[in-house]
Amino acid sequence: MPNVVPMTSASTDARTDARTTGPLALLRPLSSHRTWQATFHAVAGMFLGAATGVVVVLLGVLWWAAVISLVQGANGHWLLTALYVVVALLAPLAVPPWVRFISALQRERFRALLGVEIAAPGHAPGSGWRSILRPWTTGATWRQLAYHLLTPLLGGLGGVVVLACWSAPVLLPLSVGTPSGPEYLLRFVGAIALLFAAPWVARGVAGADTAVARHLLGRGQAEELAERVESLARSRADLTSAADSERRRIERDLHDGVQQRLVCLAMNLGMARATLTTPTEEALEVIAAAHDEATAALAELRDFVRGLHPAVLDDRGLDAALSGVVARAPLPVKLRVDVPRRCSPSIEAIAYFAVSEALTNVAKHAEASRAEVVTEQVGDRLVVTVTDDGRGGASSEGAGTGLRGLAQRAAAVDGGLTVVSPPGGPTTVTVSVPCE
Missing domain, CATH: 1.10.287 (Helix Hairpins)
Incomplete structure (x- = not known):
């Protein structure tokens, strides 16, 4: 009985590759899904670019005409003069919203036709006149505006070239004149060459458009x-x-x-x-x-x-919790807590452990006779200050004092630790953390 070799996916792929390496390989790009995606993208970009160019030209002409009329002195009814003023003032203010709208359409074109996601740049917040004027001060607005000014050239010309390549065999019979045999053959060969080049032209136009759009329509490096x-x-x-x-x-x-x-x-x-x-x-x-x-x-x-x-920190707040720490200290400690409203639990925990660690260091290393703890809310920050009259020399860089871990814990919430401890004292440890 002859050996039967089962057909596997690898052998199927090999046969497919062998089949497509012949003359059929030239026809495969013509029916490729990627080719038609790029073609539709280029054609849609051509129409959208043409519409964008018309809007840009109209806005520019209207604004320029209004400004020239005002500079030269508008002759006519006062309503006409008021109209010129409104156009001269509102036309620039309408550009950023229009830029955002048309940019959203372009990003949707890339997403729907090419499957390319381009993240929209952030919109600068503001209130009053700032919300109107601030978009002009951001780089995102100018980048997007530059893309839309390039769209009539990049998208329009690219779409025309792609359509010309695809329609070259159709346009051959419509050519002007009655060419001779050699000339007709030359045109026929050129039309077929353009047809086979159409997939690569479409992909090239789509790739160039995508590269430019990522840079101009997407988020900048700073964003x-x-x-x-x-x-x-x-x-x-x-x-x-x-x-x-x-x-x-x-x-x-x-x-x-x-x-x-x-x-x-x-x-x-x-x-x-x-x-x-x-x-x-x-x-x-x-x-x-x-x-x-x-x-x-x-x-x-x-x-x-x-x-x-400490459970008392959750139940009774920072004042009661710090009072317990001070009461357990082996030396006299003066405490003052001035916090009108409670901070977040994580921040209160950091303040509690800051005081506990600082007083532990005072008892072990400072040789102090007394200490003072001040906890107060300054703006939107909670500031904890621990002062002692010890021998000084403390540093947050040391590995054995515990202050280094305290500095890391404060830095985890965008806070900071400051240690002022000259030889001979006094020592002041200040922890500043945001209330939220």
Whole structure:
């Protein structure tokens, strides 16, 4: 029995490639979907470019006629003079909206006929006269206007050339005169050559138009960078908020779960330690040690939970939370909080940990006798200042002081950390973060 080789997609593609490498390869571009996409795009661009050119010429002629009439002194009724003034003033103001409208049509042409997405440049916001005059000061308006001034040449001439190539065999019988045999043969060969060149001409015109449109109708480099920076800022803010929310969740789980179990365990061990009447010495020692360990573990867990996120910060606000930090400090601390309205939870958490970290550094390294904490709202920013009378020499660049991590946390929300700590003191740590 002869071996039968199954037909696979690879062998089918190979046969197709072998078949299209012959004479049929010359006909394939004529029926290609990409070719007809480019052709329709060029023809649509020709008509849209012609309409754009007519509008540009009409607007220019009307505005120029109105200005010339006003300069030379309009002779006629005062209504005619008022009309000239209105045209001279409103015609330039109508250009930016018209540019945005026709640009949207052109971008839709690229999307519908070529599948090319061109992002629209951002519209400059404003109010009053700024919303009218500001578009003239943006580069996007001038780029789009330049494209529409080039459209009658680029789109119109390109569309005419593409149509001429496709219709060359049809136009041959309509040629003027009765050419001789050699001349007719030459025209016939030229018409066939233009027909076979039509797909590549159409694709070339569409490619050139796309390249120009991406540069002039799309967003400029500065706009793309600004959008990228804004997107990164939003992502960073979302990450900061998510991390803060996760700390809150862990704090709640520990407070409502493990911490409550440890409290019950410590209480039970304490009751057993106090109520046992005739315990052996070894049992009493074991119960006492277990009770002490449970109490120590509970204290450590409370400190850990407070370090994650203090519940009092959510319940009673920044003033009460900072009062607790100051009360636990091992040195006298003066506190002043002047925050008329509450900031976002992430910002309040940063302010809380800034004070906590700064006072911890004061207690460990500053050898200070007193400190002062001032938290106030200045404009749309929350400013936290911690001052001590210690020996100075602190720096946010050091890896062991904790101030470097504090600076990174403030920078994550577009804030900043400033440390002024000359040798001999005093030391001032200032954290400034946006309220939202």
